[in-house]
Amino acid sequence: MGFSARRCETSAMDTLVARLREGLPAEAVLTDSDVTASYAHDMASFCPAGAPAAVVLPRTVDQVRHVMRTAHEARVPVVPQGARTGLSGGANAIDGCVVLSLVRMDRILEIDPVNRYAVVEPGVVNADLSKAVAAHGLAYPPDPSSWEQCTIGGNIGTGSGGLCCVKYGVTAEYVLGLDVVLADGRLLTTGRRTAKGVAGYDLTRLFVGSEGTLGVVVGAVLALRPAPPRQLVLAAEFGSAAAAGDAVCRIMAEGHTPSLLELMDATTIAAVNKLTRMGLPESTRALLLAAFDTADPAADLAAVAELCRGAGATDVVPAEDDAESEMLLAARRSALVALEAVKGTTMIDDVCVPRSRLADLLDGVAAIAERHRLTIGVCAHAGDGNTHPTVCFDARDEDESRRARASFDEIMALGLDLGGTITGEHGVGVLKKEWLARELGQDGVELQRAIRQVFDPRGILNPGKVL
Amino acid sequence: MGFSARRCETSAMDTLVARLREGLPAEAVLTDSDVTASYAHDMASFCPAGAPAAVVLPRTVDQVRHVMRTAHEARVPVVPQGARTGLSGGANAIDGCVVLSLVRMDRILEIDPVNRYAVVEPGVVNADLSKAVAAHGLAYPPDPSSWEQCTIGGNIGTGSGGLCCVKYGVTAEYVLGLDVVLADGRLLTTGRRTAKGVAGYDLTRLFVGSEGTLGVVVGAVLALRPAPPRQLVLAAEFGSAAAAGDAVCRIMAEGHTPSLLELMDATTIAAVNKLTRMGLPESTRALLLAAFDTADPAADLAAVAELCRGAGATDVVPAEDDAESEMLLAARRSALVALEAVKGTTMIDDVCVPRSRLADLLDGVAAIAERHRLTIGVCAHAGDGNTHPTVCFDARDEDESRRARASFDEIMALGLDLGGTITGEHGVGVLKKEWLARELGQDGVELQRAIRQVFDPRGILNPGKVL
Structure with missing residues (x-):
């Protein structure tokens, strides 16, 4: 960029910031680049992110309207943000954008x-x-x-x-x-x-x-x-993904409605143990957690325990009280952090398949991990068929990073092959943008783009995300 | 219309029908005007309806695609239809349209x-x-x-x-x-x-x-x-809409989840009795039916009975068995037919309000009925705040028809005033088209029209309906 172009851009940015300040309190407009850089990323840290021109933190609807009017006039991109806990880069900044953080509108x-x-x-x-x-x-x-x-x-x-x-x-x-x-x-x-x-x-x-x-x-x-009654949790251990998947199918086919039906594979269990010293059973290949918040959860858990045994569970342990239930849930909730500790960086996939294909997905992911010589831990909302195969890698290792990316894509392809979706709950963001067309088809993408155009003819709202 | 224009139109219609027949079996294209006229209306019999050029009854997706391609090329409107049980004229024919009935695709x-x-x-x-x-x-x-x-x-x-x-x-x-x-x-x-x-x-x-x-x-x-367990039903009688509305609020505020919570007013009860000779209690102003399909429905009904009594119920009668439950539900299901029998024609409104405003809506409708000297029976999905004020009138009486229409509109205005919607479940069709903008606002309507334009740039899909 030449000197005059840069000056021109700087001047445009100054004008933008000045206009933003006209409708916002001073402390609601951040422009210090060290500060604004801290708003650049959500939790998909490996996804690309740009440098914002400004971060605004409105407290009222009118202030948000002012921000959008200003950005619209100036044709400057706006990236709306919450707590930046997203896992697909959907809230990542774009060079020169206004980051519109809504965290102060918290009433x-x-x-x-x-x-x-x-x-x-x-x-x-x-x-x-x-x-x-x-x-x-x-x-x-x-x-x-x-x-x-x-x-x-x-x-x-x-x-x-x-x-x-x-x-x-x-x-x-x-x-x-x-x-x-x-x-x-x-x-x-x-x-x-x-x-x-x-x-x-x-x-x-x-x-x-x-x-x-x-x-x-x-x-x-x-x-x-x-508010439902407090849920009671049961843990069931299985010697294979197939057996755990079979248990999930039996539970749902029998008409049960658990309030939670989660799965952790051996890699995840080991990672959780390492992080938390919880002492989960490392000999198992798949640990299933089932919970009920019904009027008689113990009876429901007993029925589910029987189904788990029928599917080949090696051990079934109902929680004896709330504290034990809470410990099992805490183990599950710590899974992603535990897997992140394995190699420093994770790519968390979010493939959802019909629950009858859960075992196929788990076995397929294991094969992908082996082929790419990678650690991939899987935790899953098993009752929904929504899995989070989590690729653990060292981001400083170029070859491993490349293999991580390849395996991540192969998992999405596997999910689509099994009749599933590339994202059950994390969204598309920048991470899965290229994959969206494979799921939606060209007509679907075109219609979605046309709808986007209706709402945002100038293309200023989170450009480069989703599609 | 001059002779040549008419011939021109006839010729275009012949061409259209010939093209439709190219991709459909002979029995799937109906053009006899006596027959096609029988497809002109849904159940909102007083809504305007045109004369279809043809009715097509495809059995396959490919046949539907052929119909749409043909209509698209010829820029002829298409009106998709199911069983024509709609209550807003949404499936009513338009002059010269192709009625696309999907009833034979029934697998x-x-x-x-x-x-x-x-x-x-x-x-x-x-x-x-x-x-x-x-x-x-x-x-x-x-x-x-x-x-x-x-x-x-x-x-x-x-x-x-x-x-x-x-x-x-x-x-x-x-x-x-x-x-x-x-x-x-x-x-x-x-x-x-x-x-x-x-x-x-x-x-x-x-x-x-x-x-x-x-x-x-x-x-x-x-x-x-x-499949849930079979539900058990309770009937509670109230001396006023306010008391019945209060009971609904107490039931929901106490955290109950009935599988059904329906209301019939005195006008509806009388109409049902007249049609079915069921002997419902005519002295009551509002009859509430509550049902539970829980593990212990009798216990839930006992708790609800107590809440109804607290709200001033004059009588509370739990069904003693399935047969009694079924009889009460049959009474509720016959309400609209019973009201239709009162004067020959009904306009069935579908206003949904926050359930806390249910009593206000019922009282407001009673006032509207009185002001217009009309019979308006109300049955309602009370637990959802979704009411069906049903204006009974003689369609041959011009003055009464005019008053019916006016009251129908006033009920929608009342619903909006109470924070509700003009349609909870019946749709907009042609009946409520003019009212939609009052609910959505001009920006909302414009966005919706632009979305419609994305999907149907030639405006051939059910034109004149919704917006």
Whole structure:
């Protein structure tokens, strides 16, 4: 870049920042490059990320509208962000963009026990909402592993899942209505506060999982449920993925509705033991955790234990009390951090297959790991067929990094071959963008691009993400 | 119209029919105007309807594609139809259109108990699917009142609800993936067969409730649930709408999850008694039916009975057995037919409000009925706040018809004032088209129109409906 072009760009950036400051308090506009760089990445640290021109931290809807109007006029890209716990690079900065962080819009505006909804700002942390509604005897079920950090806005942007989905479903099923600031700064309200509604196309659902490419969510009406009884957990050990997969099929075919049905493979168990010294059984090939929050969870667990034995479980251990249940869940929740400790870096896949193909996926991933001489640990929301094969590698080792990337792609191809999807709950971001067309087909991609164009004709909303 | 223009039009119609016949068996193309006229209307008999140029009854996806390609080339409107049990005129014919009836595509292609889904063609009747999956110990919950006639394709097009939604949700929540023939004949597959998935924008959900304006659904993957235990029903009588509404609020605020929570007002009770001689209690102002399909429904009903008494119920009668439960449900299911018998014609509204405003809506409707000197019976999915104020009138009486229409509109205005929606489960069709903008706002309507334009640039898919 020549001197005059650079000066021109600097001047444009100064103008942009000056315009942003006109509608935002001084402390809400960050431009120090050391500071803004700390907003460049979500948790997919190996995904490319650019240098933001500014980071803005609005507290009100009007301030967000000002940001979008300003960026729209200047045709500057805007990257909406929550807590940056995403795993696909969907919130990663783009060179010269405005990072629009919603974390300061963190108020719970209303909790309505009769109508069973909450009205929240996007920056509310998932766990804070869960605790607040629990005080009313209610639950907001979606529980991503990052629930103590991640925000509702991020959950909506990604269409997040979690551990309880096998019984309670995903984020999308809890979003009744949204307030969205559009690319040009207009404020759109979608959906409703009622239990049902079919007035026009479902724009609410279109925004859920759109990863900040269609608009900026500044408010949400979320459905709540009565708080369930505390769940009781059982652990079952299996000598093979096939046996564990068979157990999952038997449990679901028998009509059980566990509140959680999780799986960890031997690699994950070893990693968790190393990190936490929990003493999980390392001789097993697959550890299945099942839980029930029914009126009589012990009876349900007994039935499931019998099905696990029928599928060849080598040991079945029901938790004796809440503390033991909690320990088993903590082991599962620590899996990704434990796997990250193995080699320093992980690529976490998110392939979801019909649950009847779970064993095929697990065996296929093991074969991929062996072929590429890699450590790939698998933990899975087994009841949903949603697996997280996690490739452990040393990012400083070029060859290993290359093999890691290759195996990551092969796992997605395997998932599609098995009738699955490349992403069950983490989203596309930049990580899986090239793979989206393989799942959707060319017509699907074209329609989705055309819809994006409707909402964002200038292409300023999170460009380069999703598709 | 001059002679030559008419000849020109006739000739164009002949060409269209000839082209349609090229890809369809002879018996699948109907052109006799007496026959085609019988396909002109859904059940909103007072809504305007045109004369179709032809009715086609394809049996295969390829035949549907042929129909759409033909219509697209000729720029002829296409009106997709199921069983025509709709209540908003959404399936009503347009002059010169091709009515595309999907009722002969009625095969259940797959029922998978492990993965808990069914793959069906659009013409499968709701009740047939329910019976087929019941044989596998599974349930397809959405149960519109017309479930013995209506088709899955119609349910998807409308985003239908039903009696069980208060516990099990609406059609949209059960549609995992779709095969859709687009306006130009291309075949698009959306969604997935997996429990979860967030790959790209949720086009599946966009099609659900789009009333045939974005594409023609030719196949669906539907989520299934384990069949619940048989439900036990309780009837509670109230002296006022306020008391019944209060009972609904108490039941939901206490964290109960009934499988059904329905309400009938005095007008509806009298109409049902007249039609069925069931002997429902005519002295009551509002009859509430609550049901549970839990492990111990009698205990849940006892708790609900206590709450009803606390809210001022004048009598509470639990069903003693399945037969009594079934009788109460039959009374509720006969409500709309019974109200139709009152004056010959009904306009069935479908306003859904937050359940805490249910009593306000009921009182407001009573005031509207009085002001317009009309009989308006209300039955409601009370647990969802979804009411069906049903205006009874004599269509031959011009003044009464005018007052009926005015009251119908006032009820929608009231619903919006109470924070509700103009349609909870019946759709917009032609009946509520003018009202949609009042609910969505101008920006919302513009965005929806632009999305429609993406899918149907020539405007041939069910034009004049929804927006």
